[in-house]
Amino acid sequence: MNRPTSRRTVLTAAIAAAAAAGAVSSAGPATAAAPSAAPPHAPSAGAPAVDNRFWHTYTDWRAGSGAGTRVAAGRHPGLVIGHAAGRTDYTDPHTGTTATWEYATWTSPVHRSSVPATEVIASWNAQTPAGTWIQIELQGHYSDGAPTPWYVMGRWAAGDGDIRRTSVDDQSDGRSSIWTDTFSVDDAASGLRLVSYRLRLTLYRTPGSRLTPIVRRIGAMASDIPDRFTVPAGTPGLVRELRVPRYSQNVHAGQYPEYDNGGEAWCSPTSSQMIIEYWGRRPTAEDLAWVKPGLADPQVCHAARFTYDYQYEGCGNWPFNAAYAATYDEMSSAVTRLGSLGDLEKLIRAGIPVITSQSFLKEELTGAGYGTSGHLMTVIGFTEDGDVIANDPASPDNEAVRRIYRRREWENIWLRTKRYDAQGKVRSGTGGVCYLYWPSSPTPGQRRVLRSFGLL
Incomplete structure (x- = not known):
């Protein structure tokens, strides 16, 4: 069996294939006409089963095992370096620079997932002052009892001056x-599943300093992904629209091409910036001083730079976007999956907009005007007919960002786990993946709905 390539490689191949076929898209990702004779759809299966487990309370941190770490108490307790457990050299693969770092570690208790999983996505909330960074790892056990290796899920810093x-x-x-x-x-299809896992945090700092990262939240979403090309139709249950700022990624086409070819590929950070500002946060003038004068919405450029994954060569790393949002004052975030539009309605009802990930052919989403092998947009509400109101960053300008998409079409492209591409080949769907950002001190109603999904 061939080893799977990264989502970046898969996306690049899809774009190249579409370009060869003469496809064009205002969103950057691939667009093409439907195959003349698409294979018949497979029967619908059940929604993905999801287990969320996050460590963020004082009790949570104390339940893990640390070497050199301690818990910083407070309203939002976090994990910090108490003393260095050791030193190590790290050679940054993207700069070639080797530096020595002090480190401390924390390992979570083993979490036995309520869902024997085919996929797991970790996410975290942290502050990393200059001179610090963190590494997140996962190790688990399969359903046959065998262990996995320790996998690196990310090497992360809020800035890009110490490591990439x-x-x-x-x-x-x-x-x-x-x-x-x-x-x-x-x-x-073999039936093999991941039944338990633990996470390991390594906190790094400049040797001899008293600097420290502070990690306020870490966890993972484990899910079992069924093969389903279509999903059951849900019943509309909410009429509401949230007032979320509107930003177009296409306004930034050609800007800062070092960050994944500029704005044409910035759907994820543009969506993130919309919701960050919905919650009343935004970068300061000092934060934006690096952006060329005269550019519209420089905060979108800022979001692209500080969500950029130097290995993936793109701004669409899901946990990196969530981590970026949580660098703002009193913000929390997570990557998860939802099982239905009803779940999404619960969040909108509580005043929480949702960033969703989906792939579709142009004709599968009426009014979009493009097709994509991977795109993020922000759901902000529902109409009286139950249709989805989305801030779609793949729009020509900010005014055009607000869209209304047909409920049944949108429901299917977001929740399905299998789809056909323009050549009739079977590809994966995201199966309800989304990012959620919310205040660290949510309202009682927001707390209830977040807790119902296992996020608090």
Whole structure:
């Protein structure tokens, strides 16, 4: 069996194939006409089963085992370096620079997932002052009792002056692999599943300093992904629209091409910036001083730079976007999956907009005007007919960002786990993946709905 490539490689191949076919898309990702004779759809299966487990309370941190770490108490307790447990050299693969770092570690208790999983995605909330960074790893056990290796899920810093934040490719034991930001069982049809896991944090700082990262939240979403090309239709249950700022990624086309060819590929950071500002946060003038004068919405450029994954060579690393949002004052975030539009309605009802990931052909989403092998947009509400109101960054300008998409079409492209591409080949769907950002002190109603999904 061939080792799976990263989502970046898959996306690049899809774009190249579409370009060869003469496809064009305002969103950057591939667009093409439907195959003349698409294979018949497989029967619908059940929704992905999801287990969320996050460590963020004082009790949570104390339940893990640390070497050199301690818990910083407070309203939002976090993990910090108490004393160095050791020193190590790290050669940054993207700069070639080797530096020595002090480190301390914390390992979570083993979490036995309520869902024997085919996929696991970790996410975290941390502050990393200059001179510090963190590494996140996952190790688990399969359903046959065998262990996985320790997999690196990310090497992350809020800035880019000390290390280049990066995913790590070419990690596999022949049974599972890391696809950029996702642990995945290689052959789900075999019945093999991940039944438990633990996470390990390593906190790094400049030797001899008193600097420290502070990690306020870490956890993972484990899920079992069914093969389904279509999903059951849900019943509309909410009429509401949240007032979320509107930003177009296409306004930034050609800007800062070192960050994944500029704005045409910035759907994820543009969506993140919309919701960060919905919650009343934004970068300061000092934060934006590096952006060329005169550019519209410089905060979108800022979001692209500081979500950029130097290995993936893109701004679409899911946990990196969530981590970026949580660098803002009193913000929390997570990457998870939802099982239905009803779940999404619960969040909108509580005032929480949702960033969703989906792939579709142009004709599968009426009014989009493009097709894509991977795109993020922000769901902000529902109409009286139950249709989805989305801030779609793949729009010509900010005014055009607000879209209304047909409920049934949108429901299917977001929640399905299998799809056909323009050549009739079977590809994966994201199966309800989304990012959630919320205030660290949510309202009682927001707390209830977040807790119902296992996020608090």
